[in-house]
Amino acid sequence: xxxxxxxxxxxxxxxxxxxxxxxxxxxxxxxxxxxxxxxxxxxxxxxxxxxxxxxxxxxxxxxxxxxxxxxxxxxxxxxxxxxxxxxxxxxxxxxxxxxxxxxxxxxxxxxxxxxxxxxxxxxxxxxxxxxxxxxxxxxxxxxxxxxxxxxxxxxxxxxxxxxxxxxxxxxxxxxxxxxxxxxxxxxxxxxxxxxxxxxxxxxxxxxxxxxxxxxxxxxxxxxxxxxxxxxxxxxxxxxxxxxxxxxxxxxxxxxxxxxxxxxxxxxxxxxxxxxxxxxxxxxxxxxxxxxxxxxxxxxxxxxxxxxxxxxxxxxxxxxxxxxxxxxxxxxxxxxxxxxxxxxxxxxxxxxxxxxxxxxxxxxxxxxxxxxxxxxxxxxxxxxxxxxxxxxxxxxxxxxxxxxxxxxxxxxxxxxxxxxxxxxxxxxxxxxxxxxxxxxxxxxxxxxxxxxxxxxxxxxxxxxxxxxxxxxxxxxxxxxxxxxxxxxxxxxxxxxxxx
Amino acid sequence: xxxxxxxxxxxxxxxxxxxxxxxxxxxxxxxxxxxxxxxxxxxxxxxxxxxxxxxxxxxxxxxxxxxxxxxxxxxxxxxxxxxxxxxxxxxxxxxxxxxxxxxxxxxxxxxxxxxxxxxxxxxxxxxxxxxxxxxxxxxxxxxxxxxxxxxxxxxxxxxxxxxxxxxxxxxxxxxxxxxx
Numbered sequence: 001x002x003x004x005x006x007x008x009x010x011x012x013x014x015x016x017x018x019x020x021x022x023x024x025x026x027x028x029x030x031x032x033x034x035x036x037x038x039x040x041x042x043x044x045x046x047x048x049x050x051x052x053x054x055x056x057x058x059x060x061x062x063x064x065x066x067x068x069x070x071x072x073x074x075x076x077x078x079x080x081x082x083x084x085x086x087x088x089x090x091x092x093x094x095x096x097x098x099x100x101x102x103x104x105x106x107x108x109x110x111x112x113x114x115x116x117x118x119x120x121x122x123x124x125x126x127x128x129x130x131x132x133x134x135x136x137x138x139x140x141x142x143x144x145x146x147x148x149x150x151x152x153x154x155x156x157x158x159x160x161x162x163x164x165x166x167x168x169x170x171x172x173x174x175x176x177x178x179x180x181x182x183x184x185x186x187x188x189x190x191x192x193x194x195x196x197x198x199x200x201x202x203x204x205x206x207x208x209x210x211x212x213x214x215x216x217x218x219x220x221x222x223x224x225x226x227x228x229x230x231x232x233x234x235x236x237x238x239x240x241x242x243x244x245x246x247x248x249x250x251x252x253x254x255x256x257x258x259x260x261x262x263x264x265x266x267x268x269x270x271x272x273x274x275x276x277x278x279x280x281x282x283x284x285x286x287x288x289x290x291x292x293x294x295x296x297x298x299x300x301x302x303x304x305x306x307x308x309x310x311x312x313x314x315x316x317x318x319x320x321x322x323x324x325x326x327x328x329x330x331x332x333x334x335x336x337x338x339x340x341x342x343x344x345x346x347x348x349x350x351x352x353x354x355x356x357x358x359x360x361x362x363x364x365x366x367x368x369x370x371x372x373x374x375x376x377x378x379x380x381x382x383x384x385x386x387x388x389x390x391x392x393x394x395x396x397x398x399x400x401x402x403x404x405x406x407x408x409x410x411x412x413x414x415x416x417x418x419x420x421x422x423x424x425x426x427x428x429x430x431x432x433x434x435x436x437x438x439x440x441x442x443x444x445x446x447x448x449x450x451x452x453x454x455x456x457x458x459x460x461x462x463x464x465x466x467x468x469x470x471x472x473x474x475x476x477x478x479x480x481x482x483x484x485x486x487x488x489x490x491x492x493x494x495x496x497x498x
Numbered sequence: 499x500x501x502x503x504x505x506x507x508x509x510x511x512x513x514x515x516x517x518x519x520x521x522x523x524x525x526x527x528x529x530x531x532x533x534x535x536x537x538x539x540x541x542x543x544x545x546x547x548x549x550x551x552x553x554x555x556x557x558x559x560x561x562x563x564x565x566x567x568x569x570x571x572x573x574x575x576x577x578x579x580x581x582x583x584x585x586x587x588x589x590x591x592x593x594x595x596x597x598x599x600x601x602x603x604x605x606x607x608x609x610x611x612x613x614x615x616x617x618x619x620x621x622x623x624x625x626x627x628x629x630x631x632x633x634x635x636x637x638x639x640x641x642x643x644x645x646x647x648x649x650x651x652x653x654x655x656x657x658x659x660x661x662x663x664x665x666x667x668x669x670x671x672x673x674x675x676x677x678x
Contacts, residue, residue, distance in 0.1 A: 185556040398628060415613055455554050
């Protein structure tokens with residue numbers, strides 16, 4: 001087992017004391033980000049990314065990925081105690097988590113949520129450890145047509161699996177691709193869509209867009225809803241933890257099923273949020289007593305949390321092995337790789353062994369550290385929400401502005417962030433998905449590059465994408481995903497003739 | 499403690515909620531995105547969207563993206579128009595009430611001013627004023643506690659970015675006067 005020895009080397013990297021310190025700092029920051037509405041995983045990492053230039057890449061990614069695990073943990077705290085999902089993927093956790101807290105079982109719900117998160121993440125990391133190297137090795141055979149086909153498949157999944165209108169997913173995605181095209185064409189040096197503006201020549205940086213779309217718009221939305229924090233308080237004692245843990249093995253099958261749903265939804269870029277809803281829905285449907293869901297069932301906390309963490313973690317698999325991220329947060333991390341001077345894609349596993357395996361090892365350690373920290377420190381994290389929203393909102397606005405500025409040291413970017421804050425607010429209200437926009441923005445250049453290289457090989461014939469079984473097969477799968485909503489409608493139409 | 503007890507109270511008294519309809523906003527957004535697609539197509543045609551001597555021209559990819567965006571927005575436009583017909587019976591669903599938009603504007607306008615002032619006053623002074631303003635306006639804090647809190651937030655940011663991480667942020671006359 002070559003993976004095991006590589007993983008051990010990875011642990012040697014991750015266990016260096018400065019990396020351990022960054023891990024703890026990242027988890028604590030991440031939980032804070034997860035608890036605060038208006039600061040999400042993607043957005044928090046985007047703001048902090050420019051600050052990691054001074055660090056070696058492996059330390060930087062350990063810090064940033066631990067922020068992500070922390071944010072995944074943190075979302076559950078506010079869902080259960082305050083009935084306010086700190087993150088979109090913890091919405092489903094409120095259904096049974098908050099009723100449990102109202103019944104005075106907050107500590108039990110939190111323990112169950114954190115433990116489920118841990119189990120979901122662990123299963124996903126084990127899968128990454130053994131599957132990612134295989135995928136990367138396989139992908140080494142890829143040429144430009146195959147790479148374009150993989151991108152096509154992952155974008156087609158967005159359209160096919162979107163819960164809302166597929167047209168909206170498509171429109172958001174194309175908008176993202178066009179934004180990526182602004183600036184200088186990397187192949188010919190031609191200026192595109194800059195309309196004579198010097199500021200636009202630099203291109204539109206995805207970090208600025210992420211900060212606006214996910215940060216500012218969130219503040220606008222929270223204000224509109226008139227946020228008022230009224231919460232249950234909780235302190236987790238060792239007794240509750242042990243008692244809850246003794247109960248949990250009964251739900252082994254639920255853990256496994258939710259993890260599988262999560263892993264699947266994380267690799268196909270559906271993401272943690274749909275995974276949590278789907279897992280909750282399946283748990284409810286397969287329960288002997290579906291009507292009791294929503295009244296404070298521990299299964300209603302276990303199912304979404306396990307799936308959300310499994311999805312959030314496995315979203316890193318395609319990011320590491322193919323260079324195609326499975327979630328907005330993974331997309332921001334991918335942007336980080338490029339900024340640190342690493343070339344994303346399958347070669348990463350060959351050329352940057354220390355980086356890849358250090359990161360994978362830090363996922364194991366980070367989740368253990370995270371579980372301990374959140375179990376021990378829930379009351380302190382919950383206390384954050386007692387700080388008046390007026391102060392939190394202003395500080396988040398300030399941090400967003402600083403984050404947007406530091407990307408290129410450009411004041412224009414702060415203005416751009418404000419514009420995308422408004423765009424994000426409107427898009428969210430109208431149910432346009434933001435994830436495809438961000439992914440298209442991050443992957444736009446590379447998608448176009450592989451598309452153009454493929455066409456150069458074939459001298460302009462699109463048939464190249466179907467010229468061999470590999471790219472043809474992936475393209476065909478992509479086409480099926482793209483037209484999935486239509487198949488779905490046809491089947492539904494046949495089942496229920498109007 | 500919550501953001502705007504006063505404004506929330508105002509909201510409750512405003513009897514029937516009015517505001518831009520969901521349908522109107524859907525149509526406006528679809529048309530706007532269609533225009534974005536149109537601009538992209540035009541720009542792509544300007545720089546050449548065909549096949550050059552050295553392969554696909556710079557406009558090749560954006561041209562098709564623009565075309566798909568126009569198509570998808572057309573789909574959204576049709577969907578919005580149809581949905582309107584179905585919901586014609588009851589009151590049209592709102593995008594947001596004027597009261598809600600007013601709340602958003604109360605945050606948006608100071609933020610826009612904050613962004614506009616940064617090039618002149620620097621980010622630290624602007625941030626201090628922003629934090630203090632939010633505390634007074636939305637938190638109901640007194641001047642005496644808000645101003646020091648704003649200054650403290652700016653000082654912490656200064657220590658973290660300028661001193662610890664060595665990231666140079668925009669500075670204004672105050673920082674120059676202090677010797678930075």
